[in-house]
Amino acid sequence: MPVRARAHVYHMQPYRAGKPPEQLKQELGLTDLVRLSANENPLGASSRAKEAIVQHLDVIHLYPDGGCSQLREALSAFYRLPADYFLFGNGSDELIHLFGVAYLAPGDELMMAHPSFVRYEASAQLNQAILHQIPLTADLRHDLPAMARAITERTKLIYIANPNNPTGTIVYRDELKAFLARVPDHVLVVLDEAYYEYVDHPDYPDGLEHVRAGANVVVFRTFSKAYGLAGLRIGYAMGRPELLDPVERVREPFNVNALAQVAAAAALADQAHVARTRELNRAALSMLQAACERLGLRTVPSYANFLLIEVGPNSTQVQQRLLRRGFLVRTGEAFGMPTFLRVNTGTLEQMERFVEALNDALCEGSSA
Numbered sequence: 185m186p187v188r189a190r191a192h193v194y195h196m197q198p199y200r201a202g203k204p205p206e207q208l209k210q211e212l213g214l215t216d217l218v219r220l221s222a223n224e225n226p227l228g229a230s231s232r233a234k235e236a237i238v239q240h241l242d243v244i245h246l247y248p249d250g251g252c253s254q255l256r257e258a259l260s261a262f263y264r265l266p267a268d269y270f271l272f273g274n275g276s277d278e279l280i281h282l283f284g285v286a287y288l289a290p291g292d293e294l295m296m297a298h299p300s301f302v303r304y305e306a307s308a309q310l311n312q313a314i315l316h317q318i319p320l321t322a323d324l325r326h327d328l329p330a331m332a333r334a335i336t337e338r339t340k341l342i343y344i345a346n347p348n349n350p351t352g353t354i355v356y357r358d359e360l361k362a363f364l365a366r367v368p369d370h371v372l373v374v375l376d377e378a379y380y381e382y383v384d385h386p387d388y389p390d391g392l393e394h395v396r397a398g399a400n401v402v403v404f405r406t407f408s409k410a411y412g413l414a415g416l417r418i419g420y421a422m423g424r425p426e427l428l429d430p431v432e433r434v435r436e437p438f439n440v441n442a443l444a445q446v447a448a449a450a451a452l453a454d455q456a457h458v459a460r461t462r463e464l465n466r467a468a469l470s471m472l473q474a475a476c477e478r479l480g481l482r483t484v485p486s487y488a489n490f491l492l493i494e495v496g497p498n499s500t501q502v503q504q505r506l507l508r509r510g511f512l513v514r515t516g517e518a519f520g521m522p523t524f525l526r527v528n529t530g531t532l533e534q535m536e537r538f539v540e541a542l543n544d545a546l547c548e549g550s551s552a
């Protein structure tokens with residue numbers, strides 16, 4: 185008999201990494217390729233984070249601090265939250281994985297919006313949980329009343345990405361409060377605030393208010409986006425210690441590497457870099473939105489660092505034409521919105537060139 189892994193594992197989709205940019209450039213004969221597909225920070229990391237990494241190079245033969253103590257203290261002071269309210273992961277991707285492993289038993293339900301961040305689905309599949317996906321509203325926002333109505337005795341975990349990926353839409357303070365009031369005690373709500381630092385809206389809720397109020401809420405944030413450290417892999421969860429405790433039991437002792445820890449602490453101390461990032465994003469997003477409007481393309485109002493642009497039924501063709509012009513973007517195929525492209529913001533110069541390339545790519549389609 186051949187060796188078999190657990191049967192349900194064969195139903196999971198392996199993550200298919202895109203081709204490395206260097207390979208793509210070579211294949212397409214491009215001198216420059218602008219990646220606008222992974223919601224990364226076009227300004228890169230803070231120079232203080234880079235210096236911290238260089239200073240730490242002499243001790244990389246040592247195991248990292250398994251408790252992330254320095255970063256924990258720094259975040260604890262930053263948020264005025266007790267130090268034992270933090271748990272760290274190899275990116276928030278790992279947090280999603282670990283919360284699933286710790287909390288979901290076969291037959292439990294994981295609830296999420298659709299479309300929303302795809303890694304929640306994988307966590308349900310891995311743990312043989314029932315995936316309950318609640319469609320977004322017509323304006324592509326979380327339908328929190330429908331989510332509250334769909335809760336059952338088996339519901340264990342509810343993920344709310346705020347802002348949502350791929351739409352960039354947010355849930356508002358009042359509706360979140362009303363939703364949480366309807367969530368029974370046996371349910372853990374995760375507010376995934378990967379794009380928290382970008383949001384500029386008076387009614388955007390800070391999930392920590394609910395953590396502080398003692399609700400069954402855990403907030404995820406990451407150093408991958410506004411802090412520009414996606415390549416180092418570090419994210420964190422904030423919640424009451426008793427909610428984090430099961431996850432502490434299942435995580436690996438050294439799940440966050442040493443360079444990520446020192447870089448994150450230095451990046452946290454450089455709020456000026458975060459402010460510059462936010463400012464650039466605001467300008468780039470409004471420029472992109474305005475340009476799409478001029479081109480007659482519908483966009484979804486976004487509060488994150490990316491924009492959904494409706495380009496019609498040939499979005500994959502448009503994506504390929506953009507690629508030939510040196511811009512890598514995501515098609516909505518992957519998340520069930522095949523007429524859209526998801527484009528993250530770059531520098532203003534990149535955005536200007538992107539708009540030209542988009543216009544050309546659309547014209548190429550209409551003249552074909």
Ligand SMILES: Cc1ncc(COP(=O)(O)O)c(C=O)c1O
Nearest residue numbers: 275276277301349378406408419
């Ligand atoms: C909503 C959301 N959550 C989590 C992640 C994962 O981020 P990280 O790089 O911290 O693993 C992403 C990344 O795109 C995301 O969009």
